[in-house]
Amino acid sequence: xxxxxxxxRDIPNLKQLDVYVEHxxxxxxxxxxxxxxxxxxxxxxxxxxxxxxxGAGFPTGLKWSxxxxxxxxxxxxxxxxxxxPGTFKDRELMEENPYQFLEGLAIASYAxxxxxxxxxxxxxxxxxxxxxxxxxxxMEEAGYLxxxxxxxDYSLRIYTHLGAGAYICGEETALLESLEGNRGQxxxxxxxxxxxxxxxxxxxxxxxxxxxxVPPIIEHGGEWYRTFGTExxxxxxxxxxxxxxEKPGNYELPLGTxxxxxxxxxxxxxxxxxxxxxxxxxxxxxxxxxxxxxxxDTPMDYESVRAVGSDLGSASVIVIDDSFSxxxxxxxxLHFFKHESCGKCTPCREGTYWMMNxxxxxxxxxxxxxxxxxxxSVARQIRGKSLCALGEFSTMAVVTSIERxxxxxxAKTRTEEAEG
Amino acid sequence: MNRLLAQYPQQVKDILAKYPPExxxxxxxxxxxxxxxxxxxxxxxxxxDVGEICGMTETEVESIxxxxxxxxxxxxxxxxxxxxxxxxxxLRGAEEFxxxxxxxxxxxxxxxxxxxxxxxxxxxxxxxxxxxxxxxxQSGHGLDYHENLTVDLAMEIIDGLRQAARTEKKEAQA
Ligand SMILES: Cc1cc2nc3c(=O)[nH]c(=O)nc-3n(C[C@H](O)[C@H](O)[C@H](O)COP(=O)(O)O)c2cc1C
Ligand code: SF4
Ligand code: FES
Numbered sequence: 001x002x003x004x005x006x007x008x009r010d011i012p013n014l015k016q017l018d019v020y021v022e023h024x025x026x027x028x029x030x031x032x033x034x035x036x037x038x039x040x041x042x043x044x045x046x047x048x049x050x051x052x053x054x055g056a057g058f059p060t061g062l063k064w065s066x067x068x069x070x071x072x073x074x075x076x077x078x079x080x081x082x083x084x085p086g087t088f089k090d091r092e093l094m095e096e097n098p099y100q101f102l103e104g105l106a107i108a109s110y111a112x113x114x115x116x117x118x119x120x121x122x123x124x125x126x127x128x129x130x131x132x133x134x135x136x137x138x139m140e141e142a143g144y145l146x147x148x149x150x151x152x153d154y155s156l157r158i159y160t161h162l163g164a165g166a167y168i169c170g171e172e173t174a175l176l177e178s179l180e181g182n183r184g185q186x187x188x189x190x191x192x193x194x195x196x197x198x199x200x201x202x203x204x205x206x207x208x209x210x211x212x213x214v215p216p217i218i219e220h221g222g223e224w225y226r227t228f229g230t231e232x233x234x235x236x237x238x239x240x241x242x243x244x245x246e247k248p249g250n251y252e253l254p255l256g257t258x259x260x261x262x263x264x265x266x267x268x269x270x271x272x273x274x275x276x277x278x279x280x281x282x283x284x285x286x287x288x289x290x291x292x293x294x295x296x297d298t299p300m301d302y303e304s305v306r307a308v309g310s311d312l313g314s315a316s317v318i319v320i321d322d323s324f325s326x327x328x329x330x331x332x333x334l335h336f337f338k339h340e341s342c343g344k345c346t347p348c349r350e351g352t353y354w355m356m357n358x359x360x361x362x363x364x365x366x367x368x369x370x371x372x373x374x375x376x377s378v379a380r381q382i383r384g385k386s387l388c389a390l391g392e393f394s395t396m397a398v399v400t401s402i403e404r405x406x407x408x409x410x411a412k413t414r415t416e417e418a419e420g
Numbered sequence: 421m422n423r424l425l426a427q428y429p430q431q432v433k434d435i436l437a438k439y440p441p442e443x444x445x446x447x448x449x450x451x452x453x454x455x456x457x458x459x460x461x462x463x464x465x466x467x468x469d470v471g472e473i474c475g476m477t478e479t480e481v482e483s484i485x486x487x488x489x490x491x492x493x494x495x496x497x498x499x500x501x502x503x504x505x506x507x508x509x510x511l512r513g514a515e516e517f518x519x520x521x522x523x524x525x526x527x528x529x530x531x532x533x534x535x536x537x538x539x540x541x542x543x544x545x546x547x548x549x550x551x552x553x554x555x556x557x558q559s560g561h562g563l564d565y566h567e568n569l570t571v572d573l574a575m576e577i578i579d580g581l582r583q584a585a586r587t588e589k590k591e592a593q594a
Pocket of ligand 1: 051052053054055056057058060079080081082083084167168169170171172173205206207208210211388389390
């Protein structure tokens with residue numbers, strides 16, 4: 001099957017404007033601007049069933065239809081912060097198939113009548129931003145960006161903006177704060193960005209992969225997109241496969257492909273002849289799944305992964321082999337979340353700090369069995385009390401690992417008697 | 421006098437042009453990168469200069485510098501070698517790689533080499549997990565990724581940086 005998103009793997013030099021145009025590039029944008037009303041574009045995206053690829057899986061067309069048409073101007077912001085441990089798909093899209101992404105951003109902007117769009121990239125993507133700047137300049141030169149596009153009165157400009165090292169800026173309201181020149185700390189919601197976004201104006205924030213799906217959807221129609229994937233999770237998805245597999249990398253597969261197919265057929269199985277122990281389907285923010293046959297045969301779509309006790313999220317599948325103890329895995333995630341908590345609310349700021357400390361004790365063999373219960377109870381206290389989802393994310397691996405891999409934790413703790 | 425305006429008038433203008441004129445504050449992050457530049461840290465004067473251009477107080481600019489990890493308040497090496505030791509990379513040996521690199525450079529975690537050129541530190545996921553072990557080099561010229569590394573390969577990269585620094589110094593003296 002040829003790729004819908006990773007088309008550069010089928011077409012050499014697709015990152016050159018002339019090659020992209022030769023292969024039908026910007027036909028969808030032209031069609032949208034010259035032959036479709038903005039509402040019709042949104043309607044096709046709704047029909048396609050496309051859901052946000054940044055993690056939350058919110059229906060994209062529905063989000064666009066929420067834009068407040070009584071408040072102007074409108075903005076569209078592409079979320080290229082890609083900082084979830086285990087996620088490296090947006091980077092490949094921007095580096096290798098940049099024009100399809102930018103065309104998707106342009107179509108989204110037309111659909112919500114925005115004349116200005118931003119790409120917010122994590123600071124480490126400095127070379128990617130410079131490359132996109134060059135692509136944007138070429139698009140302006142060729143008449144795909146600027147004033148009076150395709151002879152209409154629609155105009156659009158796209159700008160890049162670099163973050164500077166803060167995972168929380170991937171959260172859409174923190175991202176908007178950061179873009180406004182503030183510290184990247186989440187806003188209280190509602191109001192949501194489609195009514196109150198950048199500079200307080202109606203704004204659509206979409207992930208890079210989400211937007212890259214848009215040109216083929218407009219070109220072939222929403223119904224066509226539904227021929228991939230499952231009824232409730234239509235379409236194709238990029239899976240970033242990492243950890244202890246032979247062939248880590250990005251794989252474009254229909255939603256609903258099983259973990260087994262991804263890990264063993266595409267990923268070449270587990271490295272060094274080890275056995276598979278656990279899977280984190282959504283990066284460090286995942287509930288951890290034991291790699292049982294039931295789990296391995298689970299289709300990777302939003303509903304099925306939830307049904308076995310985790311979430312698909314951004315589909316950053318981290319595979320862990322049987323040489324690792326889960327208390328160490330949890331410890332790694334807690335160092336991450338402690339570092340990345342933005343500090344705005346107490347349960348998350350203090351909770352990640354305490355969880356990390358208790359987890360350090362366990363992993364270093366300085367803890368008693370009571371510390372396992374303590375770790376779990378701190379995690380449970382954070383839940384439901386945090387301003388943004390980061391607080392929640394920080395507890396996922398903790399609670400599920402203790403529940404599903406308790407032996408790993410107990411093996412690390414001392415009994416009270418031995419202590420004496 | 422505003423050093424940024426004097427030294428980089430065109431860059432400042434290009435940065436400001438990216439944002440609506442009434443929202444100059446949005447320019448604070450790119451301006452801080454510009455100010456940090458080659459010297460690889462932000463000074464008091466930078467805070468004043470950046471604040472003056474985008475309409476912020478020194479304290480406000482300082483709070484931005486403090487929030488984001490890629491701005492440095494303390495002088496460090498000319499090159500910052502940032503090794504990812506986050507979970508997916510650690511599963512593929514990044515912690516051993518980092519320890520080996522520190523040993524070869526004769527520095528502790530977070531330390532700077534004797535020649536003052538190289539600072540090594542551990543960082544979180546850099547979106548390159550499938551090519552672990554990996555590191556990025558942050559310098560005044562921006563950021564570069566180096567992937568699928570061994571300690572030997574990393575040392576070659578570092579030798580290259582040292583070589584470049586020597587050439588630059590000679591050129592500056594000439
Ligand atoms: C802590 C946190 C980090 C996030 N990081 C990212 C990210 O790096 N990239 C991304 O696209 N979305 C990220 N999101 C999700 C965004 O808030 C938002 O849902 C998304 O950008 C919407 O776009 P979509 O509907 O196209 O997925 C993050 C959310 C949270 C709570
Ligand atoms: S939950 Fe954590 S990251 Fe989110 S706003 Fe609160 S302190 Fe910041
Ligand atoms: S964990 Fe190292 S790059 Fe992702």
